[in-house]
Amino acid sequence: MQPGINIFIAIVCLGIAVGIVWRFASRRRELPCPAWLHWLVELDNPFTQTNRSAFIVEHLRLEQGMAVLDAGCGPGRLTVPVAKRVGAAGVVVAVDVQSGMLDRARQKVAAAGLGNVQFVPAGLGEGRLPGGYFDRALLITVLGEITNPKAALVEIFNALKPGGILSVTEVIFDPHFQGVGTVSALAGEAGFLIGQRWGHRLAFVQHLQKPSP
Numbered sequence: 511m512q513p514g515i516n517i518f519i520a521i522v523c524l525g526i527a528v529g530i531v532w533r534f535a536s537r538r539r540e541l542p543c544p545a546w547l548h549w550l551v552e553l554d555n556p557f558t559q560t561n562r563s564a565f566i567v568e569h570l571r572l573e574q575g576m577a578v579l580d581a582g583c584g585p586g587r588l589t590v591p592v593a594k595r596v597g598a599a600g601v602v603v604a605v606d607v608q609s610g611m612l613d614r615a616r617q618k619v620a621a622a623g624l625g626n627v628q629f630v631p632a633g634l635g636e637g638r639l640p641g642g643y644f645d646r647a648l649l650i651t652v653l654g655e656i657t658n659p660k661a662a663l664v665e666i667f668n669a670l671k672p673g674g675i676l677s678v679t680e681v682i683f684d685p686h687f688q689g690v691g692t693v694s695a696l697a698g699e700a701g702f703l704i705g706q707r708w709g710h711r712l713a714f715v716q717h718l719q720k721p722s723p
């Protein structure tokens with residue numbers, strides 16, 4: 511076998527091993543995706559359509575003037591296209607527990623010339639979000655990184671307007687991947703109705719809706 515192929519296989523195996531160790535270590539303590547890996551998060555994975563920003567944004571049915579929560583915004587991969595869609599009359603609130611990620615998101619928002627994004631350095635579930643304020647919320651490859659996902663989902667539920675939609679994306683390549691069953695069970699406990707799902711069990715977008723009275 512060519513040495514180049516051996517090196518490629520070794521790198522792939524190392525990546526898988528790191529992912530597995532990371533996944534199990536995360537069950538004992540909070541180990542979010544580090545801010546220096548922002549470049550990896552910013553890649554639109556060519557193998558998983560459901561994790562591409564264009565796919566997620568397209569299915570949100572956004573309108574000008576809407577208020578959107580980007581929960582666990584990371585380096586702003588979704589923040590920027592969503593802020594463009596809701597326009598100057600709308601607002602995006604970008605929340606992340608890591609200041610390094612928020613700094614990167616701020617840079618991207620500034621480079622895009624957008625003035626409708628607010629940044630909140632906070633952990634989801636800490637009670638920092640306003641009640642009944644958002645039309646849409648995003649939780650894109652974040653759920654498995656949160657130590658208290660139930661508290662986080664309850665906070666997002668309360669922060670949505672009645673009829674508001676939370677879009678959850680999970681992808682098997684993420685060491686913190688959460689399956690369809692786990693997402694649905696946690697969402698149901700928080701009060702969400704289970705909505706439409708796109709993709710398959712290893713890479714999906716799941717919509718969850720806050721019931722209207």
Ligand SMILES: C[S@@+](CC[C@H](N)C(=O)[O-])C[C@H]1O[C@@H](n2cnc3c(N)ncnc32)[C@H](O)[C@@H]1O
Pocket residue numbers: 542543551552581582583584585586587588605606607608611632633634649650651652655656657
């Ligand atoms: C894999 S990145 C995904 C970023 C972004 N949603 C995207 O798809 O491009 C996960 C992000 O969730 C953030 N995060 C993890 N736990 C969090 C928590 N408890 N509250 C808020 N953000 C959190 C991490 O800091 C990280 O930026």
